[in-house]
Amino acid sequence: MFKQQKGITLIALVITIIVLLILAGITIAMLTGSDSAPAKANEAKQKQDIGAAKDQVYMVAQNAQLEYYDTTYVKAGATAASGATNLSTANTAAGTYVGTKVSNEYTTAKTVGDAKIEKTTNAEGDSCTVVITTRDYTCTGHIAQDGGALSWSTIATH
Numbered sequence: 001m002f003k004q005q006k007g008i009t010l011i012a013l014v015i016t017i018i019v020l021l022i023l024a025g026i027t028i029a030m031l032t033g034s035d036s037a038p039a040k041a042n043e044a045k046q047k048q049d050i051g052a053a054k055d056q057v058y059m060v061a062q063n064a065q066l067e068y069y070d071t072t073y074v075k076a077g078a079t080a081a082s083g084a085t086n087l088s089t090a091n092t093a094a095g096t097y098v099g100t101k102v103s104n105e106y107t108t109a110k111t112v113g114d115a116k117i118e119k120t121t122n123a124e125g126d127s128c129t130v131v132i133t134t135r136d137y138t139c140t141g142h143i144a145q146d147g148g149a150l151s152w153s154t155i156a157t158h
Helices: 010-032 037-075 087-105
Strands: 110-112 115-120 129-133 138-146 149-155
Touching (some): 010 037, 037 110, 037 115, 037 129, 087 138
Antiparallel strands (some): 110 115, 115 129, 138 149
C-alpha cells in the first residue's frame, strides 16, 4: 500500500506565506503612515518642547515683574500712590519693564529642547513678542500684563 508521509502541503505553505505578507504590509503601514506611533511620538515631543519654551518665556517675564516691584516698591520704599498716579499707570510701567526684559532676553535666539525662541516685532511694534519654532510647529505670542497678572497671548500667524 501507500506509505503515509507527514509534512506540509503546497497549498498550506502558500496560504501561510500570503497571511505573513498581509501581516507584514499592515505592520509597515502602521510604522510609516502619518498616524504611526513614531510620528505621534515626534509630534508630542515637539509640542512638549513648545510648551517648555513658553514656560521659560513666562518665567523670564515673572522674574522681570518681581524685579520691577522689588526695585520700585520694596527697595525704593515707594507706595503705589507715590510711584504712579493710579494703578493703571503703575501696571503700564511694570508691563513696559517686563516687555523690555523679555525683549532683551531673546535678542539672541535661545533653545529649549528642539524649540528655538526668538524675539520678533509684531505689526503693532510690540517688542515683547517671541516666536517659538520646532521643525514642524510655530507658536507666536507675547507676555502681557493686565491688572498685575501676566498672561501668554498667542498671536495668529498668516
